Amino acid sequence: MPRDPKGARLLARKRKGRKTTYVILDTENGKRVEISTGTSSRAEAETILAEYISQKFRPSGPVPASEIKIGHILAIYAEEHAPHVADPARIGYALDALDAFWGDLHASEIKGPTCRRYAAFRDKSNGTIRRELGTLQAALNYCAREGYLLGAPIVTLPDKPRAKEVWLTRSQAALLLWVCRQLRIDGRQQLQRFIIVSLYTGTRKAAALNLSIDQPSAHAGWIDTERGIIYRMGTGESATKKRRSVARCPERLLAHVKRWKRLGSRFVCEDHTGLRVKEVRKGWARAIELAQAYSDDHKLGMDFTGVTPHTLKHTAITWAMQSGASKEDAASFFSTSIQTIESTYWHHSPHCQSSVVDAIDKRVSWAKRGRGEN
Known part of the structure; x- marks a missing residue:
């Protein structure tokens, strides 16, 4: 035998x-x-x-969903697509979470009940589950498009959570910058610079950390201090849904960047060896902890719950709206669609619904005048 x-x-x-x-x-x-x-x-x-x-075990040609395991689909997506995105680590976190549940299942087993079991297995917020299952759908679509899979099954997503409007007041931002001084010297400088750039430009975390100073690059953005322009994307990088458009550099930020250059910095955020910083997760978590503790100790009433690095982008756009920026300029400067500006930030602007309010005030004024009131 x-x-x-x-x-x-x-x-x-x-x-x-x-x-x-x-x-x-x-x-x-x-x-x-x-x-x-x-x-x-x-x-x-x-x-x-x-x-x-x-x-x-990788298919050489298109196979039905019943003949390929989801673990292989995730591996293909991780090897072929993830290295070419702006933030591969973000995809990596989602793939690790997905593989623990889906890895040994076949693609044909992707159905509504299975997706709901995954949500129960993860026991996370709907927003986290949607991002992870969205990555699974993207991996399926990629394999179908590249000829590994005959048709991509549809992934059932949980309901989209209501958007949380979290942004910092100027006092909160000032406190966050101040507590950075309690971090170790290297981490202090990195995080302070990241916060300053993000608050002035609303640049997403990965793009902000990649910025160099007066060093054009094919693989990362840079700030041109002579012309006062921010190139958020390298000359050899492909455009993605996460827009990274060119923007003018505000004068106050430009003064900071020129000072960093005089100090010998090649990158906006760099470590003690002069290399670009790839992540500020630990320093950020510690700074938020310190800021919340200081606020509680001194009864300032500030709440830093849910404040993440991405909150700085929301803060930058909110401040611009409050100061009267137009929707068109804000969309262009912050690399955000006009639809998002209108639905998420426009109500902060003093110009929001101004014509209606003016019309109502005018009508009330005429009514008072008609009644002989002052």
């Missing part, structure tokens, strides 16, 4: 007079095959084996 194949595995192949080399042993069509990894390092050989296994 033939033995069941053991599956792909590593073997240290020793040959007389030669260096020991790891090979991959596998079975194909009932026959044993041996593939050299070309390395004597176990760690490198394991990496090659993992890639071999991933490629082995």
